[in-house]
Amino acid sequence: MPPDSTSVPWPVAEGYQLSVDGRTRTVEGAWVGESLLYVLRERLGLPGAKNACEQGECGSCSVLLDGVVVCACCVLGADAAGAEVTTVEGLTATGSAKDIQEALVAGGGVQCGFCTPGFLAAITDLLARSPEADELEVREALSGNLCRCTGYGRILEAVSAVQAERRGAGVPGGLRAPGDEDGPR
Amino acid sequence: MRIARPVTVDEAVEALSAEPGAQLLAGGTDFCVEVNFGHRRPAAVVALRRVAELRERAVRGETVSLGAGVTYAELSGRIAEVVPALAAAARSVGSPQIRNAGTLGGNLATASPAGDTLPVLAALGAEVTLRGPAGERVLTVGELVTGVKQTSMRPGELITKIEVRRVRGAQQFLKVGTRNAMVIAIASAAVVLDRDRRELRCALGSVAPVPLRVARAEEMMSEAIDWERVEAPPGAAARFAELAAEASAPIGDHRASARYRRQAVRVICERAVNRCLRDAA
Ligand SMILES: Cc1cc2nc3c(=O)[nH]c(=O)nc-3n(C[C@H](O)[C@H](O)[C@H](O)COP(=O)(O)OP(=O)(O)OC[C@H]3O[C@@H](n4cnc5c(N)ncnc54)[C@H](O)[C@@H]3O)c2cc1C
Ligand code: FES
Ligand code: FES
Numbered sequence: 001m002p003p004d005s006t007s008v009p010w011p012v013a014e015g016y017q018l019s020v021d022g023r024t025r026t027v028e029g030a031w032v033g034e035s036l037l038y039v040l041r042e043r044l045g046l047p048g049a050k051n052a053c054e055q056g057e058c059g060s061c062s063v064l065l066d067g068v069v070v071c072a073c074c075v076l077g078a079d080a081a082g083a084e085v086t087t088v089e090g091l092t093a094t095g096s097a098k099d100i101q102e103a104l105v106a107g108g109g110v111q112c113g114f115c116t117p118g119f120l121a122a123i124t125d126l127l128a129r130s131p132e133a134d135e136l137e138v139r140e141a142l143s144g145n146l147c148r149c150t151g152y153g154r155i156l157e158a159v160s161a162v163q164a165e166r167r168g169a170g171v172p173g174g175l176r177a178p179g180d181e182d183g184p185r
Numbered sequence: 186m187r188i189a190r191p192v193t194v195d196e197a198v199e200a201l202s203a204e205p206g207a208q209l210l211a212g213g214t215d216f217c218v219e220v221n222f223g224h225r226r227p228a229a230v231v232a233l234r235r236v237a238e239l240r241e242r243a244v245r246g247e248t249v250s251l252g253a254g255v256t257y258a259e260l261s262g263r264i265a266e267v268v269p270a271l272a273a274a275a276r277s278v279g280s281p282q283i284r285n286a287g288t289l290g291g292n293l294a295t296a297s298p299a300g301d302t303l304p305v306l307a308a309l310g311a312e313v314t315l316r317g318p319a320g321e322r323v324l325t326v327g328e329l330v331t332g333v334k335q336t337s338m339r340p341g342e343l344i345t346k347i348e349v350r351r352v353r354g355a356q357q358f359l360k361v362g363t364r365n366a367m368v369i370a371i372a373s374a375a376v377v378l379d380r381d382r383r384e385l386r387c388a389l390g391s392v393a394p395v396p397l398r399v400a401r402a403e404e405m406m407s408e409a410i411d412w413e414r415v416e417a418p419p420g421a422a423a424r425f426a427e428l429a430a431e432a433s434a435p436i437g438d439h440r441a442s443a444r445y446r447r448q449a450v451r452v453i454c455e456r457a458v459n460r461c462l463r464d465a466a
Contacts, residue, residue, distance in 0.1 A: 014186060016188075032187055032227055033230075056283055070285050074213050079188070082235070
């Protein structure tokens with residue numbers, strides 16, 4: 001089908017551009033079925049998001065898509081064009097998750113560390129939209145991230161340590177997720 | 186790389202017609218897993234995420250209108266007050282990650298027996314609008330979902346919106362699984378107590394190939410209820426649950442035996458009716 005009069009030309013392009021951690025990255029020669037996780041890891045050299053189940057169950061591939069946590073294995077790379085993708089590499093480089101990283105390390109919330117990048121994304125999302133989340137809300141927010149080592153207790157403790165520290169430091173929070181005009185989720 | 190990223194429904198329909206083999210993509214939570222596991226190999230994709238019309242959610246008079254692209258996470262706030270059972274079903278889906286991406290339209294189109302919004306939409310009497318090259322048509326959930334992962338959608342069609350009438354009364358969604366999060370329903374039930382129509386409607390999930398309306402149980406309970414006082418005689422809820430369990434047609438698999446599923450139906454149906462009566466009183 002030639003890309004003629006229609007406003008949705010087929011085919012759209014040889015490749016596409018992604019905005020990852022504030023940088024524009026070009027993806028070329030990819031198959032349309034490649035997941036964002038695959039594209040990040042295998043094409044863009046960003047192995048922070050981990051590949052474990054490829055079925056949305058474990059959360060180890062969690063990234064932020066326009067500031068909202070999703071499983072990168074359940075997003076098509078080509079459909080992430082135009083969105084802002086934030087990986088654990090980005091969170092680390094900007095230092096925005098530094099206190100979370102430190103609290104996880106200090107409290108024994110990191111053992112083998114495989115799950116940690118996913119937890120960083122999920123905790124970042126949680127504390128951005130609900131800085132004062134209580135334990136139930138924290139548990140709920142982290143229910144999509146599996147950890148085979150810690151038993152979760154130390155991860156939960158790390159979250160409350162970060163909350164206490166941010167409260168003490170007067171860090172303003174309460175960012176809302178895009179499109180969530182009804183109020184906090 | 187064949188992907189269309191339309192921003193209007195018309196463009197999406199046009200893109201589908203121009204490339205008949207193209208596959209629709211919404212949140213990707215079913216789609217991508219199938220691709221990752223090699224069960225689906227799309228050659229061309231029409232991605233719906235940017236279609237603003239599909240993301241609309243509004244309460245207009247007595248009708249709640251939800252675009253097919255509304256995510257589970259977005260079924261909160263005011264929408265949750267008007268259709269609490271749908272919001273409860275949405276909250277029970279997967280994990281935050283899945284709820285941020287997964288959509289109502291995707292749930293309907295996947296038509297899994299365990300699709301959590303299906304029994305709720307069936308019990309609410311939802312109307313599903315589809316648009317295709319031949320225009321629009323409106324189907325009930327029962328007309329849309331025809332079998333396990335089968336729908337009556339025609340080639341070139343997409344689901345655009347789901348409309349639900351605001352119900353005066355009460356509604357419940359209950360789901361049984363092994364965990365509170367990330368769980369595919371072993372059995373689920375949606376019960377709607379509709380005071381205006383003086384009827385109680387109930388649909389079951391995960392215990393039949395399609396979301397199952399339990400007509401005999403509904404009739405029995407609708408007659409048993411004293412609609413002025415919104416009360417039911419003792420034992421009515423249990424009898425209702427028994428009829429619902431009888432109507433269910435569960436299979437046994439690695440998640441649960443058929444017997445367990447039927448028992449789960451009994452328990453959640455009685456509980457859901459009692460909660461509806463309590464809430465509406
Ligand atoms: C880890 C995990 C947990 C899950 N837990 C649950 C759960 O608890 N309960 C539950 O019900 N489901 C669950 N699911 C399944 C899934 O999240 C839902 O079915 C979801 O609603 C699918 O929506 P989507 O937007 O992601 O659809 P997609 O994956 O994008 O698409 C699914 C199908 O629908 C079609 N489609 C999408 N939009 C439209 C449209 N507008 N018109 C026509 N066809 C369309 C696509 O072509 C595709 O065939 C889970 C999935 C995962 C990965
Ligand atoms: S790899 Fe994506 S959720 Fe497990
Ligand atoms: S630290 Fe090993 S999986 Fe979590």
